Amino acid sequence: MNSIFRKSLLAAAVAAMAVSLSACGKKEEAAPAAEAAEAPAASDTVTLKPGAETTAGIKVETIAPQTLARTVSAPGEVKSNDYRSVQITPRVPAQVVRRLAKLGDTVKAGQGLVTLSSVEVAEAQGEAQVKAREWARVRELGEAIVGGRRFLEARVAAEQARAKLIAYGLTPAEAGKSESLGQFTLVSPRAGTVLKDDFVEGERIEPGRAMFLIADESAVWIEANLSASDAGKVVEGGKARVKVDGQWLDGKVIQKHHLINETTRTIPVRIELMAAGDHIHNGEFVECRVEVGSLDNVMAVPNAALYQGSDGGWAVFVQKSATDYQRVPVTLKDDLGEQTIVEGLQAGAKVVSQGAFYLNSELSKASFGEE
Numbered sequence: 001m002n003s004i005f006r007k008s009l010l011a012a013a014v015a016a017m018a019v020s021l022s023a024c025g026k027k028e029e030a031a032p033a034a035e036a037a038e039a040p041a042a043s044d045t046v047t048l049k050p051g052a053e054t055t056a057g058i059k060v061e062t063i064a065p066q067t068l069a070r071t072v073s074a075p076g077e078v079k080s081n082d083y084r085s086v087q088i089t090p091r092v093p094a095q096v097v098r099r100l101a102k103l104g105d106t107v108k109a110g111q112g113l114v115t116l117s118s119v120e121v122a123e124a125q126g127e128a129q130v131k132a133r134e135w136a137r138v139r140e141l142g143e144a145i146v147g148g149r150r151f152l153e154a155r156v157a158a159e160q161a162r163a164k165l166i167a168y169g170l171t172p173a174e175a176g177k178s179e180s181l182g183q184f185t186l187v188s189p190r191a192g193t194v195l196k197d198d199f200v201e202g203e204r205i206e207p208g209r210a211m212f213l214i215a216d217e218s219a220v221w222i223e224a225n226l227s228a229s230d231a232g233k234v235v236e237g238g239k240a241r242v243k244v245d246g247q248w249l250d251g252k253v254i255q256k257h258h259l260i261n262e263t264t265r266t267i268p269v270r271i272e273l274m275a276a277g278d279h280i281h282n283g284e285f286v287e288c289r290v291e292v293g294s295l296d297n298v299m300a301v302p303n304a305a306l307y308q309g310s311d312g313g314w315a316v317f318v319q320k321s322a323t324d325y326q327r328v329p330v331t332l333k334d335d336l337g338e339q340t341i342v343e344g345l346q347a348g349a350k351v352v353s354q355g356a357f358y359l360n361s362e363l364s365k366a367s368f369g370e371e
Contacts, residue, residue, distance in 0.1 A: 044327040045320070046362045053323075058355030060319050063299055064347050069239065069291045071336060076224040076242065076271070076288040078280055080195065080215045088186050088212035091169045094118035096201050097183060101212070105194045112185045113194075113212055116205070121168050122182030128161035129178055192216040195282060220280055222251060222271040224288040231256060231267035233292035240271045241337050243287040244280055248337050249273055253290065289337050300339040302353045306330075307360050316342075317359045319350040325359050 048056075094116035101113045135158035143151040165175040170184045196213035199205060222242050226234065240251045251273040260267055269290060273280070305316045314332055317325045330344035345351065352359060 044363070046317070046325045046327075046359050048323045048325070048362070050323060053355070056355050056358040058325075058358065059353050060350045061302065061305075061353045063301060063345055063349050063351050065297045065299060068295050068298055068300060068336060068339075068341070070293040070295050070334075071241070071289040072226065072230045072233075072292050073335070074224045074226045074230070074266075074269075074288050074290060076222045076286045078282055078284040078286060079221045079223055080213075080217075080282050081219050081221050081272070084190075084192070084216035084219060085195075086189055086192075086214050087210040088113055088188065088214065089208050089210050090116060090118075090186065090205050091167065091207050092118050092120045093207060094121070094205055096199055096203050096205060099197075099199075099201055100185070101188075101194055101197070103194055103197045107188045107192065107194060107214060109188060109191050111188050113188055114199075115183060115185050117183050118168070119182065121165070121170070121184055124161070124164050124168060125175075125178075125181045128158075128165055128175065131158045131161040134158070186211070188212075188214055190214065190216065215282075217275055217280070220273050220275050220282070222273055222286060222288060224269045224271055224290060225261070225264055225266035226269050226290065228260060228265075228267055230290075230292055231269055234269055234290055238291045240269075240291065241289045242271065242273055243289075243337070244284075295334070295341065298333075298341045299343070299345050299347070300336060300341045301330075301345070301351050303338060303340055305351050305353045305356055306332075306340060306342075307356050314342075316345070317352040317356050318345070319352065325352060327360075327363060 095118070097115040097117050099114055101107055101111070107113070131154075135154045138146050138151055138154040146154075162175050166172060168184070169186055171187060174184050192214040193216075194212060195215050197211065199211050205211060222240075224240070234253055234256060236253055236255065238253045240253050241248050242251050243249075251271040253269060254272045255270040257268045257270075271288065271290070301316055306314055307316075308314055313329055315327050315329045318328050320326050328344060328349075330342040332340055333343055334341040
């Protein structure tokens with residue numbers, strides 16, 4: 001009897017212990033679940049205090065589908081506009097007497113550039129004076145006295161002597177002067193900037209040597225090198241953009257070469273750019289974007305609206321209310337220069353065009369606070 005009673009007590013104790021262990025296990029399993037339920041989800045929305053958007057300089061643009069120009073990017077080089085440039089060269093052997101203009105000077109049409117001295121010019125000036133005096137004497141006597149033939153010969157000889165001086169490079173005013181025989185001044189035939197002045201005073205200059213290069217830099221050429229397939233889509237008169245010193249300037253395609261460059265296997269496309277100020281220089285390398293068609297029904301955002309996250313992905317901030325801005329991931333499709341075509345936005349989205357960096361920093365601070 002006592003043996004049976006002890007066995008019953010032992011069985012009851014074992015059962016009670018099993019129930020207790022089971023309850024403890026359930027509490028331990030429930031604890032992590034409760035902690036997980038209490039942990040808040042990571043937020044992608046920034047909430048600003050009223051008026052903070054003004055202080056941060058935040059600006060918003062409404063994005064809608066639109067038709068934009070399709071462009072191709074190509075390297076380019078600034079070149080002088082040959083149609084607005086001129087080389088100054090002597091037409092007879094001469095010696096440099098005095099320089100009147102130097103590199104970088106802005107000159108006007110008709111302005112003197114250099115004074116030269118030439119034996120040939122001196123001889124031609126002496127001959128012109130003799131013939132001019134003879135023509136004056138014959139003209140005073142009159143055709144009736146000297147005869148028609150003599151009258152004509154004297155007039156033609158005087159005109160030829162004067163034309164010879166002008167052909168040597170003298171101005172009409174210099175051709176009629178009788179003092180300082182042999183000296184004459186080369187003048188600029190157009191207004192522009194002196195880009196080259198390769199000589200020194202006292203140097204003897206042979207005919208045809210370029211002493212000055214003068215160019216009107218108000219309009220320059222950009223030679224953009226495009227592949228044959230892209231160049232075939234470019235039309236003369238089409239739009240182009242050129243990036244100079246971090247600034248995009250508008251230009252126009254004026255010509256296309258018809259021969260492929262054998263070294264680069266590209267076709268040069270000539271862009272005319274109306275230059276403002278002295279920040280575009282001959283020989284400078286630039287970035288070009290040339291129109292080759294159009295893109296229909298695309299969404300584009302300003303480049304300032306884009307920022308890259310730590311994971312390498314791109315995103316923008318979209319305004320959801322007066323104070324709430326949500327981070328929205330986007331996929332970059334095409335770079336248009338100052339804008340980028342993206343996917344991932346809905347039509348009518350109010351995208352932050354300025355202030356995305358500030359919002360991103362606020363979002364980052366909030367995430368650190370949660371951690």
